[in-house]
Amino acid sequence: MAKGKFDSVSDPVSPLPRYLEIQRDLQARIASGQWVPGSRVPAEHELQAQYHCSRMTVNKALSALAKAGLIIRRRRSGSFVAMPRSQETILNIQDIKAEILAKGKAYRFEILTRQERAMTTDDALQLRVTPGGQVLAISVRHFANEFPFVVEDRLMNLAIVPAARDEPFIVSPPGTWLLDVVPWTNAEHVIHAELADQRIATLLGIPKKSACLAIERRTWQGDATITWVRLTYPGDRHQLTSHFRPGGPLIP
Amino acid sequence: MAKGKFDSVSDPVSPLPRYLEIQRDLQARIASGQWVPGSRVPAEHELQAQYHCSRMTVNKALSALAKAGLIIRRRRSGSFVAMPRSQETILNIQDIKAEILAKGKAYRFEILTRQERAMTTDDALQLRVTPGGQVLAISVRHFANEFPFVVEDRLMNLAIVPAARDEPFIVSPPGTWLLDVVPWTNAEHVIHAELADQRIATLLGIPKKSACLAIERRTWQGDATITWVRLTYPGDRHQLTSHFRPGGPLIP
DNA sequence: CCGGCTATTATGTATAGACAAATTAACCGG
DNA sequence: CCGGTTAATTTGTCTATACATAATAGCCGG
Missing domain, CATH: 1.10.10.10 (Winged helix-like DNA-binding domain superfamily/Winged helix DNA-binding domain)
Structure with a gap:
């Protein structure tokens, strides 16, 4: 044999x-x-x-x-x-830089505002922490092929990420930088639709009161909130897509 | 010992x-x-x-x-x-009936329109199949505590689900019925934001041109499309929430 | 110095056997 | 007939061993 x-x-x-x-x-x-x-x-x-x-x-x-x-x-x-499962799908929300590059488009971003400040009551609410300490508030506009793609409004908890204070965010936008630098353990997403206000309309180059897709994300490291971010996309130009197979990772 | x-x-x-x-x-x-x-x-x-x-x-x-x-x-x-993973989150899109009941609200639905017809070109496009055969087009309005919750526009491929022809959809809405009766193997979701047109505004009891969250879902059984559905939620009242832990199913 | 062969190493898959834990089924005394 | 004890069944976990597979490292001839 x-x-x-x-x-x-x-x-x-x-x-x-x-x-x-x-x-x-x-x-x-x-x-x-x-x-x-x-x-x-x-x-x-x-x-x-x-x-x-x-x-x-x-x-x-x-x-x-x-x-x-x-x-x-x-x-x-x-x-x-098992009984038929409730529908559940895996939604892939990529890092914005990666998302745009994956589409084969040129990526660019600009810092709109940057402010280091003592945590306000609103900040604490959005970060879901007890007030106190410093935060870094940053707004960024991301472009795909020189077209406005998404507006990012972010709060970073400087108690957890003190390194952000000295980071100029020139090569990488805050989101990408955070992903590379800070290990996170939990995330929460909230997705909803809303109308563009004057600021968003101007920044995205769309008519006021057009539909926008807003994604809010809170990221934790253990019990401590690292960052809160709100991404506002033009609703007609952007969509989240996902595929799902029941028994998901079974057939790789 | x-x-x-x-x-x-x-x-x-x-x-x-x-x-x-x-x-x-x-x-x-x-x-x-x-x-x-x-x-x-x-x-x-x-x-x-x-x-x-x-x-x-x-x-x-x-x-x-x-x-x-x-x-x-x-x-x-x-x-x-492994290198830090791109962000990926598990989004739980429940069956509507289950979703409303889970919130502790009373559930009710009404069939708005129901039409059995030969597959049109548009139907074929939306189902992503080659034209031919029959479809069942159904529109449903779902209520939570007697408030309009979501409008459902659905196409069912009668070649795959012939039983739908004789189903009155009295006890269960089409989505719930399908989940119970038809095994599915693949699903695709597309989520975007849009403005309410006259019909949606009337049905949901919201102002025209307010923001809506639209979820489209296509469900397959192998290569055959079973159904296509579009769910339109009031954008300000509904939001999708999800939690995620990296290394997800590890800590059950 | 380069290209291909070989040995080594770490993981991938599979076996057979063993004990543990949980839960159902059977039994049996009152 | 009821309630509690015991036995049997099924999955859960673990061991020790074996061979397969892939990929690297090193060797060696040209």
């Missing part, structure tokens, strides 16, 4: 690892409706016999399906096809 | 499985910046010695970290702390 992996019975040379084969096979049965929600998935030892492999291999496939939320596993009871 | 699991050396009774302990420990070192991006993670056999366990256990922890994108693994080279 030559070599032949582990000499699996019926599959001489499989391009896909065994556990992924099993995983996809089970996933297909669930997606196709062959196994309806609530129905029982064969026990590990049964699948082991069916697929002619060890229990660990079956376990790896089943655990992945469980982590993806396609099945529910309970000791002694067995595994069951 | 009584029993004592596997008699691990220094940890008599651990409430957490070993691989999770290791995983969290490594994760903490990465998050804290102790291991900077690009730096090398000890090899499996080193960690095995450090944590006093088998290589498979270490492997499980490292594989999970790799899947979560915290480290990059390469054969022969070793494992390395």
